[in-house]
Amino acid sequence: MALKTPVSIVAIESLSALGMGREKVWATYLSHRHGIEERSFPGEKAWVAPISEEYKDSIEEVRRSQSHYRKLDETVLFALAVSRMAAHSARWKKNGNFGINIGSSRGATGIFESHHKQFIKEGSTSPWTSPATTLGNISSWVAHDMQTSGPEISHSITCSTALHALLNGVAWIQGGMADRFLVGGSEAPLTPFTVAQMKALKIYAKAGGPFPCRALDLKKDENTMVLGEGAAMACLQAGDSPDSLALIDGIGYATEILESSVSISTEADCFQRSMQMAMGDLHSSQVDAVVMHAPGTIKGDESEFRAVHKVFGPDVPLLTSNKWMTGHTLGASGMLSVEMAVLMLQHQVFIPLPYTGEKPKAKNLNRILVNAVGFGGNAVSILLKRPR
Structure with a gap:
């Protein structure tokens, strides 16, 4: 479907096993080095693609930047860190009038598993359990962090969540209800229960070798899906902007x-x-x-x-x-x-x-x-x- 009016991507930033920031991410692509490693989980090991330890400090900075953030899941913290980067790259200031649509397939898996474990053990839970594990809290926390006055939307549409966020941003812009939208997805699924769920589907990588995940290798004779964590955000703007990346x-x-x-x-x-x-x-x-x-x-x-x-x-x-x-x-x-x-x-x-x-x-x-x-x-x- 062609668009009635142009929509530009004026900034895009991410945090993943590739690194953080476009220059680092591009350098990793050129290196042809993956970020997959083997980790131990209760009762078993699994191949996963975590963010590098060198970026943990950036996440801790976000966690410490406001007292409320100390209780948030990494899914939200990843989104906050990357959204700040994307808005800075786009030169969008705080208190701006732009929309936000950020989603997650699984949501606050780490916090949820932790609170549920406490409930099973003690029969009670923290008053922060519900607000910290609500799937819709990603966009609302980013909107709070950036003090925006535009619409904020969260959703889960499984693995196409981030691109559905992009669709929503385009629709708002095409409909004339907004001229700027921050869109993307965030996921921190490297938890014991989430890994166990993926393994139960019989699609998870078993072998290692130079490339544990062999995506698009049509000659492979076994499934090689590997879970990874990260976040990615794009800044959409109405029109054919001179700052357009695409x-x-x-x-x-x-x-x-x-x-x-x-x-x-x-x-x-x-x-x-x-x-x-x-x-x-x-x-x-x-x-x-x-x-x-x-x-x-x-x-x-x-x-x-x-x-x-x-x-x-x-x-x-x-x-x-x-x-x-x-x-x-x-x-x-x-x-x-x-x-x-x-x-x-x-x-x-x-x-x-x-x-x-x-x-x-x-x-x-x-x-x-x-x-x-x-x-x-x-x-x-x-x-x-x-x-x-």
Whole structure:
């Protein structure tokens, strides 16, 4: 779906296993080094992609900046840290009139597990339990931190949460109800119960090797999904701004009938529809690359790959994914993929997968499509265009 009026991404920032800040993130992409490591959890070990210890101080700074923040989950603290960075990069000041839409798939998992453990042991819980574990508290805390006067929205739409936030921001701007929106996702899921849930689905990585997560490797014979943590935020602004890092050229979304609680159809019908909607009347040859959702599972990667071939036919663009580096950050993953696309457009360098043996030909990058999908088959595709 083409936009009635242009919408610019004037800033995008993140915190993940890639690092913090666009320069560091881009340097990590160029290094082809992932941030996945093995950690011990109760009764077992698991591959995960945590943020580096060098950034823990930044999170502690946020935690100490207000007394109330000491009781917040890392999901909220990640969002606060990255939102401050994004607003600073966009030169948006406190007390500004801009909207906020930040979501999370799981929410305050660490705080929730801690308080629930206390309840099981003692039969009582803290008065902070409910407000600190409410899923809608991310955007409200960011709005409080930035003292904004615009609308604030939180939601959970599983792994496509961040891109649905972007859709909402675009809709408010296109509807003339706002001219600026801070959008994104935050996730801190590296907790024993969350890891156990993912392992119960039989999609989690078991083997190690140089690349524990082999996203988009169609030759793998076992699932390799790995959980990661982090947050990513983009500042959207009405119009073709001179500060634009990328223009949103099209948006698409679709939901399909479930075949199971965790999978999409064999040819990812939802992705086919969302990609076609995002491209609109644009010829398939005008899309130069796709940052795929590709979580590292056999069925998930293969179905999205088939959907891309169905939509693009002989004009299949360059294909990549960043989950082999970041792990699957659930509700934040879509915006991390948008950041990857923005950086590739900005630097005119395509980041390939290091383990497939494919050597993509160099080409100009003018338009990149970004995909995300979550449990329930709720796909989103965002078409980004290089600014003039």
